[in-house]
Amino acid sequence: MKRKTLAFILTCSLGAGVLAGCTEETATAPIKTTEQKVKKGNLEVGLGSDGRISLPLVNLDFEINGTVKEIKAQVGQQVKKGDVLAVLDDADSKLAVTQAENALNKANAIYNEAVNKYEIDKLEFKYKVDDIKAKLDARPDDSTLKAAYEVENKKYQTLLNSNGSIQSAGLEIEDAKNKLQEAKNNLNKIYLKAPINGELTSINYKVGEVVSGVKSGTDTNSATSGTAFMTIVDPSVIYVKASVTESDISGIEKDQQMRLSVDSLSLENLQGEVVSVNNTPNIDSSGIVTYEVTGKLSELNPAIKEGMTAFVTFLKKEKKDVLLIPNKAIFVEDGKQYVNVKTEEGETKKRAVTAGLTNGVQTEVADGLKQGETIIIGGVKK
Structure with a gap:
């Protein structure tokens, strides 16, 4: 088209005296234009x-080992914070709670036994000290009674200032209480809950499979979504x-x-x-x-x-x-x-x-x- 237009213009220019019908309008193609208002802006x-x-991903993992019992969500589902998404089998966790309760009961029994023994020993030593003291008061010049009194009184004072067995039994109780609380916490950890509102984008385990727990405080977001139990897109x-x-x-x-x-x-x-x-x-x-x-x-x-x-x-x-x-x-x-x-x-x-x-x-x-x-x-x- 450009070649034809150029040839036509040349013909008109060279033969202007003969071809009076050639005009500028027929030789020039129209040029497209657009209009635009002048506006203010940034x-x-x-x-x-x-x-x-x-979009940031939040990877979810159980904190304890276990067998997957139930998966309560599916990929693409919108979940809310606190929703239970999956559950582990609770048999082992319940057994651990029972064992921890039994250990605490045993520790309490040992503690009570230590306290009872201490009270009995204290009464017996006090009786001996009081008996010798009464005899010594009657015969203050008896050196044998005086020596016996000093020995028994020293034993009595030592007993009053020493309750190691009770302290040891008390520590066993505290340890048993901590283990029981840990067992109860682990029982609660069989539930995998959504930490935020979001969309579930992946589930990488099935019912019946065994999972390895990720310790609390571990940055599960640093893991890939392919290794996490589940992954949620954070919409915030x-x-x-x-x-x-x-x-x-x-x-x-x-x-x-x-x-x-x-x-x-x-x-x-x-x-x-x-x-x-x-x-x-x-x-x-x-x-x-x-x-x-x-x-x-x-x-x-x-x-x-x-x-x-x-x-x-x-x-x-x-x-x-x-x-x-x-x-x-x-x-x-x-x-x-x-x-x-x-x-x-x-x-x-x-x-x-x-x-x-x-x-x-x-x-x-x-x-x-x-x-x-x-x-x-x-x-x-x-």
Whole structure:
């Protein structure tokens, strides 16, 4: 088509004196234009990178060993905090409670026996001391009685100040109580409960299988969802992970503001902030070096799913409430910037403008335009 148009123009130019019917309108193809109002908005300038949504996973494991008796939930189910999701067989745990109760009863019996013996010994020693003392009072010069009194009284005082058997039996009781409480706690641990509201995304065991307990306090989130008993997606926060090149990473830091777009959901300008910058480089097969940056969205959106692609802009500058026009509306002549403006009469006029900050898509107009005016994008400059 371009070749035909060019040939026609040349024919008209060369034969103008003969072909009076050739005109400019038939020689020039119409140029498409678009109109756009000048609006106020916020201009954001930053570093852009492709990213991927990452919803935090909470891995759930039993704290004790046991055989799976019942699974009360299924993958994809929405669960609430406190819901019982799975149960272990309780036979061993109940037996442990019974054994611990018996051990406590035995410890109490030993303690009572030690106390009774102590009281009896104390009465017997006191009786001996009092008997010798009475005889000594009657015969104060009897050296044999005096020596006997000193020996028996010393034994009595030693007994009063020493109750080791009772103390030892008391310690056995405390130990038995602790073991009983532990057994009861373990009995409660046969229930696996949801720690948060969320969606159950994986179940890696079946009824009848044996599980190995994870000790309380262990960071089960560090394990993969493939090894945990169950995995729940935490809906309370939405993360995005982006790979930033080595040339751009110096411009990104923790707590820096960012903006997110999710094209699949037609979501734009979602606000967030950087929560971490990984200093460990990722080097691909072609030698390109990138660093993982994790951001967190400021507001939740249930439509955003794990693994969705996103485009992230890490803000470096931001100007609020300024006049904005598309970059492609601006053209340059003799070193000056111009735009085509549509007048009230419907005509197109070229007007000089002073452009300010740009982000590569939109440009701030510092002078030359007013809010609400219509600019023409494309077409002939006039």
